[in-house]
C-alpha cells in the first residue's frame with residue numbers, strides 16, 4: 001500500500017480537482033489517511049492490503065471481514081458523495097474566513113440542508129481530541145457575542161451570549177493558540193472549569209479583577225490580575241490577546257455568517273473559528289484541508305439528531 005507522504009495535499013483548486021476526480025480517488029485518499037501504516041482490519045486487527053470491492057468497500061484478505069473507509073467516521077452512512085464532502089472541506093478550509101452554509105450551498109450546488117449538515121459535522125471533526133492544553137502566558141477574559149454592548153459597560157450576565165476566551169501570549173509579541181467556550185454565566189462554576197480544561201497547570205493566567213477567577217492560584221496556576229483602572233482604560237490595553245481575538249470572532253460572525261448564529265450552535269462556530277485561527281500560520285491552506293480530513297476519519301459519526309438541536313460539546317470539549 002502506498003503511504004501518504006506528509007506533503008501530499010493539493011495547493012490550489014486546480015490541483016484539488018486533478019487529485020480528486022471521483023469518489024474512488026477520495027476513498028483511496030481517506031484509506032491512506034485513516035490507516036497511514038497500512039490497513040488494519042477492525043475484526044482480526046491484522047495489517048494487510050485490503051481487497052477493493054465495489055462501492056468503496058474494503059475486504060480483509062485474512063478474515064474476509066468487509067468494511068468501508070467511511071464506517072465509524074463522520075462520513076458514516078452518508079448519502080452525500082465523497083466528492084461533495086471533499087469539495088466542502090476544500091472551501092471551508094481554504095476560503096480565508098470559511099463559508100456559511102448558504103454560500104456553500106450556492107458554491108457546490110447542494111441543498112442548504114446538505115451543506116449545513118456537512119459543515120456541522122466538520123465542526124465536530126475540527127476538535128482534535130488530542131489537542132494539547134494552552135501553556136506559558138495565557139490571557140483569559142469573557143466577551144459578549146450577539147449584539148452591540150451598550151453604555152460602555154462590560155455588562156456581565158447581560159442578555160447576550162457570554163464567550164470565555166483563552167489566548168497564549170508570545171514574547172516579545174504575538175499570539176499563540178486560542179480556545180473558547182460559550183458559558184451560561186460569568187460565575188466561577190462556569191469559568192474555572194474552562195480554564196482547568198484548556199490551560200495546562202503551572203501556566204501563568206492573566207485575568208482582570210473579576211472575583212470568579214479568585215481561585216485560580218489554588219487550582220495550580222500563577223494568577224496575574226490586571227485591574228482595569230477606574231479612569232476607564234479600554235480593555236485592550238490590558239488584555240491585548242483576548243481583545244484582538246474577540247474582535248476577529250465578532251467580525252467573522254457578522255461577516256461570514258451575517259450575525260445569525262443560533263445560541264444552541266454557538267459552540268460549533270467557536271470551534272470552527274478556533275480550528276482556523278490555530279492554523280493561521282500553516283504554509284499552505286491545502287495542508288489545513290488535509291488536517292481536517294485526517295481528523296474527520298478519526299472522529300466518530302454524529303447523527304442528524306445529535307446535531308439539529310445543538311451538538312453536546314461536553315462529549316469532546318477539551
Ligand SMILES: [Zn+2]
Nearest residue numbers: 041044060063
Ligand atoms: Zn480481518
